[in-house]
Amino acid sequence: MINRASQLFLPTLRDDPADAEATSHKLLVRGGFVRQVSAGLWTFLPLGWRVHRKVERIIREEMDAIGSQEMFAPVLTPAELWEKTGRHGIPELFKLKDRSGRDFILPLSHEETFTFHAAELQSYKQLPQLWYHMQTKDRDEPRPSGGLIRVREFIMKDSYSFDIDEAGLDKSFELNREAYVRIFERCGVETFAVQAESGIMGGNESRDFLAPSGSGGNTLVTCENGDYAADLEIAHGVPRAPDFPPPLDAPEEIETPGVTTIEALAALLSVDEAATSKAMPHTKSDGTVVLALVRGDDRLEEAKLLAAVGADVRPSTEDEIRGAFGADPGSLGPVGFKGEVIADETLRDGQFVAGANRTDWHLKGVEQGRDFEARFVDLRVPKEGDRCPNCGGALQFQTAIEVGHIFKLGTKYSEPLGARVLDEDGNERPIVMGSYGIGPGRIMAAAVEQHHDENGIIWPRELAPYDAHVVALPGAEAIAEQAAEVLSAAGYDVLLDDRDARAGEKFADADLIGCPIRITAGKKSLEDGKVDFKDRATGEESRLDVADLGKEQ
RNA sequence: CGGGACGUAGCUCAGCCUGGUUAGAGCGCUGCGUUUGGGACGCAGAGGCCGACAGUUCGAAUCUGUCCGUCCCGACCA
Known part of the structure; x- marks a missing residue:
């Protein structure tokens, strides 16, 4: 597949946007991937949407691989469902009415809706079930920030598991945890799975996937020896011993x-x-x-x-x-x-x-x-200089983006919403649930935070908007076209920069946009009928025959 | 919700303190020409309700008030 830069809506910018602080925010805006509509509300432009869809694809593949079934639930949700579970009072919840005055909400996750459907399950024989969808979530965030890091509306993949008992839940939870590890690995995003605070989801146990980055809303605490990782909010640290004065017999x-x-x-x-x-x-x-x-x-x-x-x-x-x-x-x-x-x-x-x-x-x-x-x-906030509770090693602190969060919910939702099945003994039992969320937009932001240099983004291979960026310089348009065709035939998605622009401008945009490889056709390479190859990550360059493109890179 | 900063061209910003005719720069954009392997150059152009409203004043981008918006810190946070 070939897209031509001359026809794409790809508004790259030379300057950092004035209101951006986070690296991912600056680069995603400058690279023409996203644009802000209002605080915390973002449009994904063609390139940004391509990346988003690549993340979605990876998630779908890994979800399908563990037998999770994709479905699609509405955003607009009757308020009654949330009144039943007691979540209607959450301040972050967007609330609205229809014309006849009936109350609705815009959900920040879909536990209620999925549990509503799970109420249709009748027997333990139908369990376990694993369902997911990718849908828009809305949250009336008090303070959106950091570009895609904290937003008011975003797409989330959320899954729900339904089991007859705790043991089943443990299995479903583990299955999802492993799938999440594979997803982040494929996305090229380094994450730490840590014990976390359950927040407004409630439930018994939860695990947070934190991606270290230059910006973000969480602080990840890790041990230098790799045997400890936790979110600062629940982390334990061992502080230095005090220097006590001589003891007294009484105060x-x-x-x-x-x-x-x-x-x-x-x-x-x-x-x-x-x-x-x-x-x-x-x-x-x-x-x-x-x-x-x-x-x-x-x-x-x-x-x-x-x-x-x-x-x-x-x-x-x-x-x-x-x-x-x-x-x-x-x-x-x-x-x-x-x-x-x-x-x-x-x-x-x-x-x-x-x-x-x-x-x-x-x-x-x-x-x-x-x-x-x-x-x-344990009541204290760990701090710089603390030692690891496991091995005494030095604790390290870094800001991180929460890219996924998985919960053991138990019966918190199935009880109030009446999702019950009959067990082997004919007794009615509430379904034991888990929920599993992951944010493609945050994965994009984390990928950029973790993979960039002073010239722009260096996309992990599976996330790049295009596999190859072909730069056509004056006089070599034909060979550039040919290179794009060869790559496309080899299964590459190609961005062909056929704009009437200077070489420097095209190279700068290519670095900014960050596709894994760049192919340049110009006067220099034309002399011997070849093209120039450049690896975005390593900067390594070589001259290749067009016919060899798409074979080894 | 508390604290701070900002709002002038598509983008990045100057001008405001010390009010005065037609509001500026760089980049970007349009046309013509020269250029063409790391963001070229010349000439000619287009582009603004100076965030909104109300006040002060002969006169407001500039002073005052209110509101709105955006960002940052904190509180908050699947």
Whole structure:
């Protein structure tokens, strides 16, 4: 197949767009792959759509290979379905009405719709089932950003598995996990499958596929020895040991006028920040106050606290704090506090400085067990310098794009939507479900983030908009045509640059667009009746006979 | 939702602080000519409701207010 640049809508740009920050955003816009319509809303131009479809094709092949069945569900969805599962209140959900006032939503995933269809299943004999579709999703993102990285409307491949029990789900989950690994491999995108937060999907277990990149909404934590990978939100790190002062037999009160920060406290007492504790009171949805306690040099991970508390929490207001502690923020601590104390693991051993629950006073030598009781969990945000929880190796942090996310949902959707089947014993049981999402647009962005140089994109072979970019220079149009024909006959998709433009311009566009190989026909190669070959990734060049094209490259 | 920045030609930007007749540059675009292996050159052109509205003023791209839009940081986030 041959496309001619002279007839394509391929608006390449010389300058970076002013509103772009992420590399993939800049290059996809400059290369004429995508254009923004509004914040988080993008049109895929002809080349961008070709790449998108190549990603889709890979996904389809791998889904079909594990026996997943493709179908197609509507975007517009009656609100009742989402009311039944309790997801109607999600703030990101676009809501609308039809002319008679009936409520609809634009879904951000299709659990409800697919479970609605699964309700038609009747017997365990019909299970397992694995269904998928590729469909538009809408999310009223508070802050779209990074080009294709975070958008308000996008196409997602989402799959749903239906099993009779947990063991079946485990199998379906594993099947999909393996398929995902193959998909990312074929797309040339390096990913890490990590334990992740389940977010608004709910469910028991989930695994996130994170692609390291220059930009992105997630932080990937990995061990230098390769035995640990996690999303920062749930990652564990082992921090350095504190430099403790000599222990005390009992806590000692010390006046700390006007000292409300850890830095000031540590400086005033000449003590290691890591030997202090930080009290962060939170209020549960039922109004009770719990105290989250982390080491002075650490930050609290709200998501971990949320999981530990098992209820909605928010930072307490100053009034609530005074009510519960009898002191101002800045002088709070666990000693004497009547509510629950949830402390980070790092505070288990040693004596720490803590607030005295008396404004402008702190306590030295506070020790858990002796001076207060607490429940110990991991609450801190890992940071640079932490060691691996498995092997003690150095942890590394890098920004990443979440390109896929798979969940064990259990019966979270099948129960409320009445998707039940009869088991072998004739008992009605809710179907055990999993869901598996992947974003082709994000895969494109991640591929560009991972494969580019100062001149443009270097597409992985399976994603490139064309397999070969043939550049026709003046006087060599005929041989360029011939080269394109030969490549096309060999099964290559070819972009033939037949525009009336200067050589430099064509080369610059070819580098920017990033097809794996470039074939140039011009005066130089014409002398011996050949064409010039250039590998986009390596820069390697050679002169070839037209007849040999498409054979070895 | 909190903080910040920006909005002038298709793109990237100057002009605004210190208001003054016809609003500029580079790139891109059209025509003609010369050029032609890494974004050429000359000549001639087209292209703007200066984000919107309201105010101040004899006069507003420029000052004030409100709104809208876009981006960045945070909150949030399949």
